[in-house]
Amino acid sequence: MSMYKVAVIGDKDSILGxxxxxxxxxxxTSVEEAARTLNGIVRERYAVVCITEAVAEKIGPQLxxxxxxxxxxxxxxxxxxxxLGLGMLQIKKNAERxxxxxxxxxxxxx
Amino acid sequence: xxxxxxxxxxxxRAKEPKLLDNAKIDRMAEARxxxxxxxxxxxxxxxEYLASLPGIxxxxxxxxxxxxxxxxxxxxxxPELVSIxxxxxxxxxxxxxxxxQKLGEKRDDLLVRDIGNIPVDELARAVNEDDYSKLPLRMRxxxxxxxxxxxxxxxxxxxxxxxxxxxxxxxxxSLEELASPMLKEYFTILIDLLNIKTYLRVKRANRSKExxxxxxxxxxxxxxxxxxxxxxPLEVLIDRLLYSRYAKxxxxxxxxxxxxxxxxxxxxxxxxxxLKQIKQAKxxxxxxxxxxxxxxxxxxxxxxxxxxxxxxxxxxPTEEIKERLRDVYV
Numbered sequence: 001m002s003m004y005k006v007a008v009i010g011d012k013d014s015i016l017g018x019x020x021x022x023x024x025x026x027x028x029t030s031v032e033e034a035a036r037t038l039n040g041i042v043r044e045r046y047a048v049v050c051i052t053e054a055v056a057e058k059i060g061p062q063l064x065x066x067x068x069x070x071x072x073x074x075x076x077x078x079x080x081x082x083x084l085g086l087g088m089l090q091i092k093k094n095a096e097r098x099x100x101x102x103x104x105x106x107x108x109x110x
Numbered sequence: 111x112x113x114x115x116x117x118x119x120x121x122x123r124a125k126e127p128k129l130l131d132n133a134k135i136d137r138m139a140e141a142r143x144x145x146x147x148x149x150x151x152x153x154x155x156x157x158e159y160l161a162s163l164p165g166i167x168x169x170x171x172x173x174x175x176x177x178x179x180x181x182x183x184x185x186x187x188x189p190e191l192v193s194i195x196x197x198x199x200x201x202x203x204x205x206x207x208x209x210x211q212k213l214g215e216k217r218d219d220l221l222v223r224d225i226g227n228i229p230v231d232e233l234a235r236a237v238n239e240d241d242y243s244k245l246p247l248r249m250r251x252x253x254x255x256x257x258x259x260x261x262x263x264x265x266x267x268x269x270x271x272x273x274x275x276x277x278x279x280x281x282x283x284s285l286e287e288l289a290s291p292m293l294k295e296y297f298t299i300l301i302d303l304l305n306i307k308t309y310l311r312v313k314r315a316n317r318s319k320e321x322x323x324x325x326x327x328x329x330x331x332x333x334x335x336x337x338x339x340x341x342x343p344l345e346v347l348i349d350r351l352l353y354s355r356y357a358k359x360x361x362x363x364x365x366x367x368x369x370x371x372x373x374x375x376x377x378x379x380x381x382x383x384x385l386k387q388i389k390q391a392k393x394x395x396x397x398x399x400x401x402x403x404x405x406x407x408x409x410x411x412x413x414x415x416x417x418x419x420x421x422x423x424x425x426x427p428t429e430e431i432k433e434r435l436r437d438v439y440v
Binding site: 011012 | 424
């Protein structure tokens with residue numbers, strides 16, 4: 001049995017550090033490159049894909065598709081410029097979808 | 111002895127005016143974005159590489175081409191001298207080859223080709239066949255030792271330390287042959303400054319005294335590392351170094367490190383200290399020093415362009431970029 005892997009997609013300077021943790025890093029500089037990289041990753045044995053919010057913002061529809069699958073889990077992370085709030089939004093959405101209420105941020109049944 | 115460099119020094123003097131001066135570096139640092147930095151570079155001797163550049167993210171290629179050009183030209187002028195400075199590429203390649211072989215991963219992208227003293231293929235053969243006998247003495251010894259130690263304890267850090275030690279020992283031997291007090295002094299300072307940094311990092315990592323001794327490089331003049339215990343507060347080391355020539359670097363650099371946990375400031379001050387040392391070569395008209403000066407000035411220049419480009423690509427404020435910039439040679 002081979003172990004599942006963790007992938008990180010984003011701009012090079014934001015994601016390089018993840019290499020030290022054993023993740024596989026995919027630096028991208030354009031939307032096309034990001035889309036192509038994600039396509040390739042889906043076909044391999046990845047359990048988690050971390051994507052910087054700045055990149056995720058540009059390939060939204062593709063990520064929506066991926067969110068319907070069990071694996072890999074998509075996790076949005078801030079890049080070195082700070083957060084866009086998308087990661088938190090995603091967590092909120094997932095919580096709502098799982099239990100029908102936003103228990104994390106306390107705005108029930110809105 | 112020095113006459114052999116007379117022609118070379120003349121050639122270097124003709125190249126020096128093309129080095130980027132403070133005004134150019136400032137304009138680059140103040141540019142609005144990475145594209146504009148490249149525009150400024152277009153007015154310099156880097157312009158020839160710009161036409162074939164796919165985009166700002168490939169700026170590494172420009173720096174790489176220039177590094178290769180400088181080493182190629184300088185090697186023709188003074189092969190023995192350049193081999194001292196090119197040695198770091200050989201040791202770097204050996205590290206990459208050894209580690210990638212042990213990991214079972216191909217990392218040829220990390221190799222530096224056509225610029226070191228030893229062809230990459232030769233180093234690759236030594237690693238693959240585990241036969242270091244054809245390499246230069248120090249490298250051969252270190253190669254055998256790291257190969258043996260790795261079998262007992264696969265620790266890549268040990269590989270790094272052994273090779274660094276060997277590289278500086280080999281450099282010291284070459285410097286004896288070259289008989290240039292100024293360059294010898296340069297390497298003494300370089301080693302001392304590296305050792306101060308090593309001390310700080312070993313202390314931070316809570317490693318043993320034995321580990322520190324393996325990590326310290328030979329050839330410096332500072333003895334404090336043997337006198338100050340790792341368990342003593344950092345102030346003890348700082349106090350001792352305040353009586354050395356590194357007082358200013360230590361006072362500002364190490365104290366900033368204590369406050370911010372970052373070695374950035376120390377590294378910049380150390381680089382400037384070294385550059386000041388090598389700047390004396392500008393006033394010499396014979397000998398190997400002006401050539402070494404030009405080589406180091408170029409390496410410094412490439413570092414500056416890299417700091418600016420990485421800063422601009424990551425939208426760092428101009429002030430923050432400027433804070434990281436080193437002095438220039440010219």
